[in-house]
Amino acid sequence: LPDEILPAYDPTCYLCAGNARAGGVRNPVYDSTYVFTNDFAAMLPGIASTRLDEGGLMRAEAERGTCRVMCFSPRHDLSLAEMEIPDIQRVIDTWIAQASELGQTYRWVQIFENKGAVMGCSNPHPHGQIWAGDSLPDLPAREHNQQYLYQVEHGRPLLLDYLDLEIKHGERIVLGNAEWLAVVPFWAVWPFELLLLPRRHTLRLTDLDAPQQQELAEILKRLLVRYDNLFETAFPYSMGWHGAPFKTADCEAWQLHAHFYPPLLRSATIKKFMV
Numbered sequence: 001l002p003d004e005i006l007p008a009y010d011p012t013c014y015l016c017a018g019n020a021r022a023g024g025v026r027n028p029v030y031d032s033t034y035v036f037t038n039d040f041a042a043m044l045p046g047i048a049s050t051r052l053d054e055g056g057l058m059r060a061e062a063e064r065g066t067c068r069v070m071c072f073s074p075r076h077d078l079s080l081a082e083m084e085i086p087d088i089q090r091v092i093d094t095w096i097a098q099a100s101e102l103g104q105t106y107r108w109v110q111i112f113e114n115k116g117a118v119m120g121c122s123n124p125h126p127h128g129q130i131w132a133g134d135s136l137p138d139l140p141a142r143e144h145n146q147q148y149l150y151q152v153e154h155g156r157p158l159l160l161d162y163l164d165l166e167i168k169h170g171e172r173i174v175l176g177n178a179e180w181l182a183v184v185p186f187w188a189v190w191p192f193e194l195l196l197l198p199r200r201h202t203l204r205l206t207d208l209d210a211p212q213q214q215e216l217a218e219i220l221k222r223l224l225v226r227y228d229n230l231f232e233t234a235f236p237y238s239m240g241w242h243g244a245p246f247k248t249a250d251c252e253a254w255q256l257h258a259h260f261y262p263p264l265l266r267s268a269t270i271k272k273f274m275v
């Protein structure tokens, strides 16, 4: 199926500049990135602490937090892949600013993009989300422990040793520049899964220096254009940044990275299902 042709501005879109959102709040006439608190936030900052435990079988705990939505551009018809590098740079600046701000209050700031109707994304307007809370989600918690244990045993960050191995083999590296490498991880489960990581030891998005930020915009552009060209479609994926938690001791073992999980298998319309 050919991709839908979208207007640059959609009067019915809740993310376009100047439009009303659920609950009646109106977006400002923004001209770059724009971040707002999710009108249906799954986590709230003022939640009372409660705990449920029924015989150890039904267990739950209240989690204080916040959820935000981040528009990458006022242009309804662009994707991150189609944006100019200076505009992608602004998205990176905003990711860093959000991580920096929310990291003062919360231990875990999850920045992610869920793209494409096939991934359950509700709106083609280029946007991502930010969820911040005090608990580490399951996967980052495992990454935290494994990186820590590896560092204790080997004296080096796990992902930097892994990167050296990938460079040595040269088989799974898809893209690279002076500061970043994108590899199909050895343990990939999705057909076009990628791991994007800095070549230098870097704990968090907030630790990226100017050359790393510039090169990130460059490699993101090439990576996403390549995804789009693979099946000549607006390539769907779920991507997220993992880095050292905030307000936590002993994080030197961490290496910042982004996961890209695309659901497509052999064409624009054949989706992989985990069975």
Ligand code: H2U
Binding pocket: 014, 020, 021, 022, 023, 037, 038, 039, 040, 041, 069, 114, 120, 121, 122, 123, 127, 128, 129
């Ligand atoms: P997706 O990226 O999965 O489509 O989610 C978009 C988010 O936008 C979703 O979490 C929020 C939804 O709660 N939203 C608002 O905050 N305001 C609205 O007016 C509609 C959708």
